[in-house]
Amino acid sequence: MTENNTPFIEDNDQTRARREHLDKIQQLTGNAYPNKFRRTNLTASAEGEDTITSVVARFKHHEPPRIEGQRPTPEQLEAANAELKTLGDVRVGGRLSVPPRVMGKAAFVHLSDGRERLQIYVRRDDVRPMQHRGRELDGWELFGLLDHGDFIGVEGFLFVTKTGELSVHVRAFEFLAKALLPMPDKMHGISDPEIRQRQRYADLIAGSLKIDKDNETGAGGEAQEARELTTREVFERRSKIIREMRAFLDERGYIEVETPMLTPIASGAAARPFKTHHNALDIDLYARIAPELYLKRLVVGGFERVYELNRNFRNEGISTRHNPEFTMLEFYCAYMDVNGMMDFCEEMLRQSVIKATGDTAVRFGDEEIDFGKFERLTMKQAIAKYWDYEELSGEKFDVSWLDEPLRTFHMLHFWDSIEFDLAEAAQTANNDVERSLAIEFTKQRVKDHIWKEAKAGGSLTAISKIDRNVDTPKEVKVAHAIEGLFERVAEPHLVQPTFITDFPKPISPLSKASPADPSVAERFELYIAGMECANGFSELNDPVEQYERFKEQAGARERGDEEAMQMDTDYVRALAYGMPPAAGIGIGIDRIVMLLTNRRSIRDVILFPHMRPAAAAPKPEEATDAQAESIDAQAGGKA
RNA sequence: GGGCCGAUAGCUCAGUCGGUAGAGCAAGUGGCUUUUAACCACUGGGUCGCAGGUUCGAGUCCUGCUCGGCUCACCA
Numbered sequence: 001m002t003e004n005n006t007p008f009i010e011d012n013d014q015t016r017a018r019r020e021h022l023d024k025i026q027q028l029t030g031n032a033y034p035n036k037f038r039r040t041n042l043t044a045s046a047e048g049e050d051t052i053t054s055v056v057a058r059f060k061h062h063e064p065p066r067i068e069g070q071r072p073t074p075e076q077l078e079a080a081n082a083e084l085k086t087l088g089d090v091r092v093g094g095r096l097s098v099p100p101r102v103m104g105k106a107a108f109v110h111l112s113d114g115r116e117r118l119q120i121y122v123r124r125d126d127v128r129p130m131q132h133r134g135r136e137l138d139g140w141e142l143f144g145l146l147d148h149g150d151f152i153g154v155e156g157f158l159f160v161t162k163t164g165e166l167s168v169h170v171r172a173f174e175f176l177a178k179a180l181l182p183m184p185d186k187m188h189g190i191s192d193p194e195i196r197q198r199q200r201y202a203d204l205i206a207g208s209l210k211i212d213k214d215n216e217t218g219a220g221g222e223a224q225e226a227r228e229l230t231t232r233e234v235f236e237r238r239s240k241i242i243r244e245m246r247a248f249l250d251e252r253g254y255i256e257v258e259t260p261m262l263t264p265i266a267s268g269a270a271a272r273p274f275k276t277h278h279n280a281l282d283i284d285l286y287a288r289i290a291p292e293l294y295l296k297r298l299v300v301g302g303f304e305r306v307y308e309l310n311r312n313f314r315n316e317g318i319s320t321r322h323n324p325e326f327t328m329l330e331f332y333c334a335y336m337d338v339n340g341m342m343d344f345c346e347e348m349l350r351q352s353v354i355k356a357t358g359d360t361a362v363r364f365g366d367e368e369i370d371f372g373k374f375e376r377l378t379m380k381q382a383i384a385k386y387w388d389y390e391e392l393s394g395e396k397f398d399v400s401w402l403d404e405p406l407r408t409f410h411m412l413h414f415w416d417s418i419e420f421d422l423a424e425a426a427q428t429a430n431n432d433v434e435r436s437l438a439i440e441f442t443k444q445r446v447k448d449h450i451w452k453e454a455k456a457g458g459s460l461t462a463i464s465k466i467d468r469n470v471d472t473p474k475e476v477k478v479a480h481a482i483e484g485l486f487e488r489v490a491e492p493h494l495v496q497p498t499f500i501t502d503f504p505k506p507i508s509p510l511s512k513a514s515p516a517d518p519s520v521a522e523r524f525e526l527y528i529a530g531m532e533c534a535n536g537f538s539e540l541n542d543p544v545e546q547y548e549r550f551k552e553q554a555g556a557r558e559r560g561d562e563e564a565m566q567m568d569t570d571y572v573r574a575l576a577y578g579m580p581p582a583a584g585i586g587i588g589i590d591r592i593v594m595l596l597t598n599r600r601s602i603r604d605v606i607l608f609p610h611m612r613p614a615a616a617a618p619k620p621e622e623a624t625d626a627q628a629e630s631i632d633a634q635a636g637g638k639a
Numbered sequence: 640g641g642g643c644c645g646a647u648a649g650c651u652c653a654g655u656c657g658g659u660a661g662a663g664c665a666a667g668u669g670g671c672u673u674u675u676a677a678c679c680a681c682u683g684g685g686u687c688g689c690a691g692g693u694u695c696g697a698g699u700c701c702u703g704c705u706c707g708g709c710u711c712a713c714c715a
Contacts, residue, residue: 102677
């Protein structure tokens with residue numbers, strides 16, 4: 001047995017053939033991995049060298065207009081080729097995006113630079129290698145050793161083939177790098193979503209190789225519009241959105257800063273952190289869950305407009321909307337309040353969406369989401385608006401009910417009974433008749449008992465069902481109940497951009513109370529497509545009150561709420577130097593990108609999303625609790 | 640954690656009632672000097688996710704497990 005020095009390559013007929021080709025190329029050229037390839041710059045491209053994209057963009061128009069099922073006339077070809085001939089030779093590099101189509105003594109193949117493809121044409125009697133070991137080397141022989149996916153650099157003149165395609169007639173070429181692994185299927189790409197996410201490079205290659213006939217033949221504007229973005233286009237758009245948001249802030253006097261990722265205290269949001277250890281200092285550090293408290297220290301220090309666009313880390317579950325590390329844009333503006341921030345956020349998103357997509361409306365699944373107008377509702381209004389069990393309760397929902405704590409709990413209990421008991425009734429039934437009977441029975445029971453109790457303001461049994469912890473202060477329980485109701489009743493319906501305002505104060509420890517109603521915070525969250533996309537508020541700048549709020553959070557922590565916010569005494573001290581009134585916001589960039597690229601999973605808009613390691617089969621006990629843990633609405637980092 | 644679906648050649652998939660493992664692409668050989676999902680001919684390629692069970696006989700039926708997807712639940 002010889003030593004296996006390529007354990008990362010499966011051994012099969014495909015890889016063996018490629019390896020044999022590589023050995024022969026190495027023998028013939030002396031160097032199968034040359035260090036550089038000098039390209040021309042006929043296109044005067046931004047890169048300073050001709051790329052396949054720049055060549056296609058610059059010279060594609062020489063192709064005669066295509067007519068279905070017809071070849072261009074000899075006159076058309078002659079005219080195009082006469083013009084192209086004056087350009088002289090072009091040198092470009094790329095990956096063989098198809099297996100060579102060899103026809104005896106000539107061959108066609110396409111090269112790709114990841115974005116565009118350009119056809120090259122090689123003739124046996126008219127091609128020489130640029131590289132050799134001092135002796136004669138047959139270019140055709142070297143060409144025969146090329147595999148789908150290899151990189152080569154070519155030199156030759158541009159021309160248009162009989163079928164009308166812009167191509168390079170190659171006179172000389174250089175072998176640049178080998179693809180030892182077979183390329184993804186040219187028609188299907190990579191269908192396994194796991195491989196797409198785990199091996200993003202293969203996904204991106206597949207996108208550049210995939211032959212999309214509708215797209216190739218320029219089927220027209222409408223078809224183009226309906227087409228799904230490729231993986232590459234998703235990330236190009238992501239880059240563009242981020243660039244536009246930065247530009248929007250930069251133009252308005254915001255300064256970008258970087259605050260610590262590794263922090264001694266993980267605070268500024270309600271979430272559990274990742275823990276690590278600094279050896280030299282011998283202290284534990286936490287990956288930040290939010291930059292909020294650092295950014296506000298900077299507002300104290302005189303940065304009136306400041307932003308940070310970077311990763312937050314939360315040690316929580318993974319879902320289609322949650323990745324353990326995610327990108328958040330957080331910014332603060334002195335002298336502004338929550339209303340100004342909502343206006344600003346709305347304008348910023350609208351502008352960025354237009355610049356990234358060309359329109360204010362985007363298609364997301366079956367929905368069309370319009371960034372042209374954002375709705376604003378208080379949390380209680382939202383509950384009332386989407387309370388759709390009037391038929392069951394027999395009367396219209398009245399917002400004022402939510403002003404009574406006990407009744408609020410019963411409303412939550414009522415809702416849960418409807419949702420869960422009906423689901424259970426449907427599940428335990430053995431047949432359709434039984435099922436409809438069970439559902440009717442449950443409905444009647446809910447209406448006769450739970451609803452009546454709820455309306456009456458009933459007993460405490462409902463509360464103990466929702467929160468058994470007797471030490472929790474009543475206001476906190478009520479706050480959680482209202483929020484719980486909101487999440488169940490309203491959140492799934494918030495498809496069009498909607499600001500939810502007037503959050504209960506106890507769940508908003510960093511925001512100012514509303515002057516109009518001290519029980520609510522001047523805080524909002526932006527919901528789009530049922531997802532929490534942003535979270536902002538009038539920043540609490542009274543150090544004494546902030547200290548008290550932190551202490552309340554510490555109490556919640558002691559009662560077992562692991563996500564309650566951590567006291568940060570240095571931050572409170574910073575506030576004691578005086579912070580101007582200010583508004584702040586955190587925007588979940590990944591979720592915005594999901595909306596603008598029509599991707600249902602956050603893993604499709606993160607290049608390398610976190611996944612369980614491929615090889616390591618987890619032990620049974622590890623497998624279970626990693627996922628059962630709580631998942632917070634991570635876009636809502638600000639709070 | 641529950642429910643549903645899936646795992647078969649390098650890739651994408653088919654495989655009927657339980658009876659010798661299939662196609663297209665890719666690969667190898669030969670042919671073809673303007674093809675384009677090139678074409679024509681021939682050839683090689685399989686631990687049917689893993690472990691048990693039923694059976695004369697299992698890709699197929701049963702049980703358990705692993706991995707993945709969707710979904711529900713959990714969720715500041």
